[in-house]
Structures are given as structure tokens and as C-alpha cells.
Amino acid sequence: MSTTDKLVFSSSPHLKDRGTVSTAMRDVFIALMPVTAAAIYFFRMYAVFTIVVALVTAVLTELLFRKVMNKKPSLNDWSALLTGLFVALLFSATAAWWTVAIATFIAVGIAKELMGGLGWNLFNPALFGRVAVILLAPWLAYVNGWFAPLAVNFGPVHALTQATPLAMLQSGSLDLPSLGRLFVGFPAGALSEVSPMLLLIGAAYLFYRGHINWRIPTAILGTVVVLTAIMGQNPVYQISTGGIMIGAFFMATDWVTSPFTGRGKLIFGVAIGVLIVAFRMGLAPTEGVAFSILIMNAFVPLIDRKTARPQFGNVRKAVAVQ
Amino acid sequence: MEVKQFIGGIHVPHHKGFSEHKAIKEASLPTEIIVPLVQHAGVPNQPLVQVGDKVKAGQMIGATDKFVSAPVHASLSGTVTAIEPRLCFTGEMIQSIVIAVDKDQEKLQLADVDLDSITREEAVKAVREAGIVGMGGAAFPTAVKLSPPPDKKIDALLINGCECEPYLTCDHRIMLEQPEKMLRGVRLLMDMLGVKQAYVCIEDNKLDAIEAVRQKNKDPQIVIMKMPTKYPQGSEKHLVKAVLDREIPSGGLPFDVGTLIQNVGTCVAVYEAIRHRKPLIERVVSVTGQNIRNPQNLLVKIGTPLSHLIAECGGITEQPAKVVVGGPMTGKAQHNLDAPAVKGTTGVVVLPPELALEDMEYVDCVRCCKCVEHCPMILYPNQISIYCEAGMVKEAAEWNTLDCIECGICAYVCPSKRPIVQMVQTTKPLIRQLQTAKK
Numbered sequence: 192m193s194t195t196d197k198l199v200f201s202s203s204p205h206l207k208d209r210g211t212v213s214t215a216m217r218d219v220f221i222a223l224m225p226v227t228a229a230a231i232y233f234f235r236m237y238a239v240f241t242i243v244v245a246l247v248t249a250v251l252t253e254l255l256f257r258k259v260m261n262k263k264p265s266l267n268d269w270s271a272l273l274t275g276l277f278v279a280l281l282f283s284a285t286a287a288w289w290t291v292a293i294a295t296f297i298a299v300g301i302a303k304e305l306m307g308g309l310g311w312n313l314f315n316p317a318l319f320g321r322v323a324v325i326l327l328a329p330w331l332a333y334v335n336g337w338f339a340p341l342a343v344n345f346g347p348v349h350a351l352t353q354a355t356p357l358a359m360l361q362s363g364s365l366d367l368p369s370l371g372r373l374f375v376g377f378p379a380g381a382l383s384e385v386s387p388m389l390l391l392i393g394a395a396y397l398f399y400r401g402h403i404n405w406r407i408p409t410a411i412l413g414t415v416v417v418l419t420a421i422m423g424q425n426p427v428y429q430i431s432t433g434g435i436m437i438g439a440f441f442m443a444t445d446w447v448t449s450p451f452t453g454r455g456k457l458i459f460g461v462a463i464g465v466l467i468v469a470f471r472m473g474l475a476p477t478e479g480v481a482f483s484i485l486i487m488n489a490f491v492p493l494i495d496r497k498t499a500r501p502q503f504g505n506v507r508k509a510v511a512v513q
Numbered sequence: 514m515e516v517k518q519f520i521g522g523i524h525v526p527h528h529k530g531f532s533e534h535k536a537i538k539e540a541s542l543p544t545e546i547i548v549p550l551v552q553h554a555g556v557p558n559q560p561l562v563q564v565g566d567k568v569k570a571g572q573m574i575g576a577t578d579k580f581v582s583a584p585v586h587a588s589l590s591g592t593v594t595a596i597e598p599r600l601c602f603t604g605e606m607i608q609s610i611v612i613a614v615d616k617d618q619e620k621l622q623l624a625d626v627d628l629d630s631i632t633r634e635e636a637v638k639a640v641r642e643a644g645i646v647g648m649g650g651a652a653f654p655t656a657v658k659l660s661p662p663p664d665k666k667i668d669a670l671l672i673n674g675c676e677c678e679p680y681l682t683c684d685h686r687i688m689l690e691q692p693e694k695m696l697r698g699v700r701l702l703m704d705m706l707g708v709k710q711a712y713v714c715i716e717d718n719k720l721d722a723i724e725a726v727r728q729k730n731k732d733p734q735i736v737i738m739k740m741p742t743k744y745p746q747g748s749e750k751h752l753v754k755a756v757l758d759r760e761i762p763s764g765g766l767p768f769d770v771g772t773l774i775q776n777v778g779t780c781v782a783v784y785e786a787i788r789h790r791k792p793l794i795e796r797v798v799s800v801t802g803q804n805i806r807n808p809q810n811l812l813v814k815i816g817t818p819l820s821h822l823i824a825e826c827g828g829i830t831e832q833p834a835k836v837v838v839g840g841p842m843t844g845k846a847q848h849n850l851d852a853p854a855v856k857g858t859t860g861v862v863v864l865p866p867e868l869a870l871e872d873m874e875y876v877d878c879v880r881c882c883k884c885v886e887h888c889p890m891i892l893y894p895n896q897i898s899i900y901c902e903a904g905m906v907k908e909a910a911e912w913n914t915l916d917c918i919e920c921g922i923c924a925y926v927c928p929s930k931r932p933i934v935q936m937v938q939t940t941k942p943l944i945r946q947l948q949t950a951k952k
Contacts, residue, residue, distance in 0.1 A: 197832045197833045197834070198833070198834060198835060198836055198846075198847060198848060198849060198850075199833050199834065199835040199846070199869040199870070199871055200835075200846045200847070200848050200871070201835070201846050201870060201871050201872045202846075202872060202932055202934060202935035202938075203837075203841075203842065203843050203844060203845070203846075203919075203921050203924075203934055203935075204841060204842040204843065204921030204922075204924050204925050204934065205835060205837050205841040205842070205844065205846060205862075205864060205868070205870070206525060206526075206679065206841045206842065206868065206925060207870060207873075207924070207925055207930065208925055208926050208927075208928075210926075210928045211928050211929075211930065212876060212879055212928045212929055214928075215879075215881070215928055265876075268876065307877075308877060309876070309877060309879060310876070310877035310878050310879045310880065310929075311877065402881075404882070446879050446880050446881040446882070447879050447880050449880075451880050451882040451885050451893065451895060452885070499893060500891050501891070502763065502890055502891045502892050502913045502916045503519075503520070503750060503754075503760065503763075503889065503890040503891045503892075503916065504750065504760055504761055504762050504763035504764070504765065504890070504916060505762075505763055506760045506762050506763075
């Protein structure tokens with residue numbers, strides 16, 4: 192037969208699911224669109240500018256690092272863009288743009304590419320970048336001086352001057368917005384903190400697409416609710432403020448930096464929940480969620496090893512036959 | 514009786530519609546047949562004929578006196594033209610007897626043995642001489658399975674009619690068209706093993722087959738089980754777990770938990786071997802897929818070249834195509850159509866251009882855990898693939914790579930498109946080497 196020389200050869204299985212890493216990353220990007228839109232609605236050009244700076248820095252950083260390390264560019268896996276967007280959403284609209292750029296550079300360049308690229312990073316890149324600029328604050332004070340003339344100002348936006356609800360909650364302020372308003376949309380804090388509701392809509396999309404598993408978000412939120420309730424706080428306020436929503440649904444569920452065992456995911460989530468409450472109750476004033484997740488990222492290899500299930504057939508004795 | 518669900522597994526699109534309603538049809542005569550001397554898991558046969566010899570259909574042409582083996586027979590009358598290595602569907606070159614087929618074939622002489630007077634030993638001998646092997650794909654010699662070590666007591670026989678691989682329909686048609694022969698085969702197997710309970714297990718995407726077998730079954734010791742459709746329900750270990758709730762230990766065999774599994778096609782072959790002294794010279798092969806003009810379930814003489822079967826079904830419609838021998842999850846892709854159909858050939862699946870994928874470019878594991886979630890062996894294919902890729906044999910062994918049944922689910926779901934099965938297949942021999950070196 193003349194047709195046979197064209198047969199395609201490969202190893203089994205010969206059927207493959209359509210999903211790819213790129214579509215998954217793109218889906219997470221899509222899931223972040225509602226809250227991004229809300230942030231832009233509240234903070235106007237300040238939000239747009241912050242996001243653009245992060246996205247551009249992310250792409251350039253990835254290109255630079257892969258060029259230097261002699262690897263093929265991997266922009267089409269969407270991971271650089273996604274990390275950029277995540278970093279932007281972790282900052283408030285008033286953050287200096289160079290701080291955002293430095294955080295993005297650290298996130299994509301150091302936390303991801305230097306660790307070996309997507310799949311090998313121990314820490315969530317976006318959180319690593321965000322926390323790095325906090326820890327580098329003394330050094331950044333110099334940098335601020337150099338960049339100060341380049342600061343941008345898009346005019347006054349009312350939302351910029353508000354205290355964050357979490358700060359109000361902690362200081363016992365009377366201006367605390369109603370729970371409903373807080374949940375639907377309240378412009379304060381980081382870009383991602385403006386609307387727990389829109390984050391939940393994005394998370395629902397990720398569940399629907401099968402990219403995230405219920406275990407980690409449930410464990411985190413459950414732990415925070417229970418612990419804060421025991422301490423006499425209003426647990427619903429607690430989980431609607433600060434970075435808990437984006438942390439529980441988008442950051443802690445990051446494939447690469449969370450455990451791959453079912454039990455491991457639960458342990459990971461509960462531990463993050465405990466840490467978040469500890470941070471809120473006095474360990475650190477801000478970024479408690481980010482610190483909590485990063486701390487637990489470091490324990491993931493250990494958790495995986497300790498919680499791996501025995502394989503099928505790992506039975507002591509054969510079944511006795513009557 | 515309640516069926517237990519095993520952990521893991523996945524719903525793969527069935528694609529059975531191409532051939533499931535096509536009645537079994539006898540394939541036309543090929544001009545040449547290629548009979549490999551090894552078509553089973555075990556010791557190779559020695560040829561009993563020489564080049565130039567005339568052979569008759571049903572004549573034994575290859576055998577060995579080793580225990581774990583099954584003889585081969587000429588499936589058609591003709592002249593031996595060569596005894597030489599020929600391409601096998603696995604890609605290996607295997608010593609084969611090539612026969613130029615006579616135009617005129619006389620009808621195979623069938624004996625008529627009284628089943629009531631036959632002894633157990635005679636029956637097992639008949640199965641052995643007929644060269645019967647497991648016809649679900651693994652091709653383990655059936656007579657060997659019927660002679661378990663005396664310390665292994667068997668109390669249940671499982672008949673595997675799950676056919677969980679997509680596309681394949683040969684077992685489905687056998688159950689639908691020959692339920693009586695199959696059930697008689699089951700009874701004979703039970704008698705040979707001295708077993709009082711048999712379960713015929715059929716996935717619930719074949720309700721007509723379940724109905725057909727139930728109707729014909731008069732034997733109270735044979736239970737027809739409706740199994741949930743889930744890949745790999747037809748895997749031995751998972752079938753035993755689902756039906757009997759017994760777990761075959763790692764590295765063990767079904768008789769370690771007091772059971773034995775036979776494929777439905779094998780049951781028919783066993784019946785014909787004992788009743789009619791008919792050797793295993795033909796089997797049902799599903800020639801199917803989106804990319805073959807006229808998908809069919811063909812009764813094929815062992816040794817018929819794949820090219821003949823493809824031509825018989827109207828040829829490949831679109832290029833490029835992929836031809837897979839066996840099911841698409843575990844089957845072997847072919848470089849060309851020269852290899853013959855053998856005793857373990859369940860199907861020839863012709864995939865269309867959009868599914869005719871080469872080994873894809875893959876990226877690093879992103880730890881999405883989809884493979885972990887679906888692995889029916891409760892392994893960690895993500896870790897295994899990383900260690901196999903890096904050549905870290907010791908670590909691969911520690912993550913139980915040897916327990917992998919190569920069902921293909923991990924590679925099917927992997928978003929990084931990692932060829933995990935291939936990595937496992939290349940690493941397993943290295944692990945065995947390492948283990949023997951230690952001893």
C-alpha cells in the first residue's frame with residue numbers, strides 16, 4: 192500500500208486530553224479579569240498603570256532571563272503574564288511604579304526563572320516578589336530617592352485616601368463599611384482586595400474548569416473562620432478583608448507550590464489558616480496572608496513525602512481463601 | 514452483588530460506535546500469512562516444519578517442551594516459503610513461519626468430544642495443544658493459568674468482558690453473538706479449576722451484551738456482573754478489587770488472592786478447543802476508528818497481515834493516519850502495515866489526522882496533580898516522570914515505578930504533555946537491573 196509510508200508513530204497512549212499548561216494559565220488569567228476590572232473601576236488610571244508596568248516588566252524579565260540562560264522563550268505558556276498580573280494585584284494603587292517593577296522582576300526572574308523555570312519554583316513567584324520588596328524596604332528607601340522625579344500622578348481619585356477595612360477592623364474604627372458593601376466592592380487596600388465577590392466568581396470559573404481543588408481553599412477559610420470565631424471576632428469580616436480570598440483561591444492553590452497529595456493539601460491549608468490568624472492577631476500588621484503562604488511553600492516537599500499514600504497492592508498478606 | 518469502586522481511573526470517550534453494531538464477519542483469504550513463533554508471554558517455540566513443506570490448516574507448526582508456552586498452528590493450508598525474522602506489531606523482529614496460502618481451502622475437520630466423559634487432565638491438555646493464550650491482549654498461555662501451584666487455592670473465576678479500552682468492540686460482539694459458546698467455555702474453565710463461583714463482568718456501556726449473556730445463562734454458579742464504565746475497569750487488579758474486594762499484592766498474581774481472570778474470547782476458544790479439538794487459528798479483531806472507510810469486526814486468521822485487514826475494510830480515508838494495534842490507551846502504533854494479526858490482537862484502530870499525534874514537545878511538570886488524582890495504582894506519576902527523565906533509577910524505584918500498569922491515564926491527562934508511560938517503560942528494565950545487581 193502506498194499510503195503506509197505516511198503513518199504517524201508515537202508511544203502510547205494515543206489519545207490525549209486537550210488541556211495544556213498554557214490553557215490552564217490563560218484560564219487563571221481570565222478568572223482574574225472580574226476583580227481586575229473592579230480595581231480599574233475604583234482606581235482608574237492608577238490601577239491601569241500599575242498593571243501595565245507589572246505585565247511589561249514580567250515579559251521583559253522572562254525574555255532577558257531565558258536569553259541569558261540560553262533557553263527557548265516560553266511566553267506562550269502565559270506564566271510570565273500571569274505572574275505579572277498577580278504582582279500588580281498585590282499592590283495598592285498608590286504604590287510607586289518602580290516598586291511594582293522591582294517586585295515583578297524578582298518574581299519572574301529570581302523566584303521563577305532562576306529556580307529552573309515554571310514547575311521548579313519552591314515559592315509562589317508573585318508572593319515572593321511582593322514580600323521581597325517589603326523586606327528590602329530599607330534599601331528601597333534609597334531607590335525611591337532616585338526615582339522620585341519619575342513618579343506619575345493621574346490626579347485625585349477619592350478611593351485612594353481610604354484606610355483599609357482590615358486596618359479599620361484592627362483599630363476598631365467606626366467607619367467600617369457594612370459587610371455587604373465590603374463583600375461586593377469596597378475600594379481600599381491592594382487591587383485584589385476590592386471585591387471578594389468578584390474573586391469568588393473567578394474562583395468558581397477555575398473550579399468549573401477543573402484547575403483548582405476544593406481542599407486548600409476550604410481548609411484555609413475553615414481554619415480562619417473557626418479560629419477567629421473562637422477568639423470572639425466576626426469570622427465573616429475576617430475572611431472578607433485583606434488578601435485572604437485571593438490567597439486561598441488563587442495563591443495557595445498554585446499547582447507548582449502546593450502539595451500534590453490530598454491529605455497534604457488539607458494540612459497545607461490548615462497550617463496557612465493558623466498562620467494567617469497568628470499574623471492578624473499581632474505577629475505582623477500587613478501581608479500576613481503572603482507570609483503565611485510563603486512559609487508553608489517551604490514545607491511542601493516535606494508534606495508531600497510524609498503524606499504520600501501507599502500504592503495499590505501494598506498489602507501485608509494475601510487474602511485467605513475459605 | 515455490590516461492585517466496589519477502585520480509586521482513580523477516568524472516563525475516556527468510548528468511540529465504540531464505529532463498530533459496535535457490526536456483526537462479526539469472516540475476513541477474506543490473504544495470499545500470505547506470517548505466523549510468529551512467539552505470540553504469547555513465555556518461551557519461544559521451535560519450528561516443526563521446513564521451508565518448502567506443505568502445511569494444512571490447523572497443523573501444529575511450532576512448539577516447545579517448556580511449560581510456560583503455547584504452540585502455534587498454521588491457520589490456513591499452504592506452503593512454507595520462509596522461516597525468518599519478521600516485523601511484529603511490537604516493532605521487534607520475531608522469528609516467524611511465512612506461508613503462501615493455497616487458493617482452495619478445505620473445511621477444517623472438527624472433532625466431537627463428549628464433554629461429560631472428559632477428565633480434567635485431558636481438558637487442560639486439549640487447551641495446551643490448541644495453543645490458547647489470553648485473548649484480551651496480554652497473551653499469557655491459558656493452560657499455565659489452569660495449572661496453579663498446589664498451595665494456591667482458587668475459589669472464584671472472573672470472566673473479563675469489560676473491554677474498557679476505547680474503540681474496541683470484539684469482546685462486545687462475541688458476548689452478543691456467541692453467549693452460549695462463551696458460557697460453556699466458562700463452565701469448562703470452572704470444572705478444570707474446581708471452582709464453584711464465576712463472575713462474568715461486563716461494563717454498563719454494553720447493556721445489550723449483559724442482556725444477551727443473562728438470558729442464555731442457566732448456570733446458578735455463574736453470575737453476570739454489570740460493571741460501572743470506567744477506564745481501566747478491565748485491568749486484572751482493578752477487576753478483582755471491584756468484584757471480590759481483594760487487592761492483588763504488589764508484584765503478585767491473581768491466584769495470590771484466590772482468583773483467576775479469563776477474557777471472554779478466551780472462553781470461546783477454550784470451549785472450541787475441548788469440544789472440537791480446534792486450535793487457536795482465528796480470532797475476532799475490531800478494525801475501527803474514524804479514519805477507516807468501513808469499520809468492522811472481522812474473524813481473522815492468525816498471521817493475516819495488517820495491510821490485508823485495512824484493505825478489507827475499505828482502506829484508510831485520510832492522511833496522515835495513525836494505525837494502532839490494540840486499544841488507543843495501551844496499544845502500539847505501527848510504522849507500516851507489514852506486521853501480522855496475532856493471538857493477542859484485539860483491534861486495529863485507525864486514527865484520523867487530528868488524532869494522529871506524534872510524541873509531542875513536552876514541558877516540565879507543573880505539579881497539577883491530575884495524574885495523581887486519576888492513577889488507578891495510587892502512584893505519583895509526577896514524581897516518577899521527573900526521576901525517570903533525570904535517569905534517577907533508585908528514586909524512581911522508591912516511588913514504586915515497577916507497580917505501574919502502563920494504563921496511560923497519566924499521559925492522557927498531563928497538561929505538560931509528558932510521555933510518562935514511555936519514560937516508565939524505559940526505566941523499568943533499569944530498576945530490575947539495579948535490583949538484581951543488589952542481590
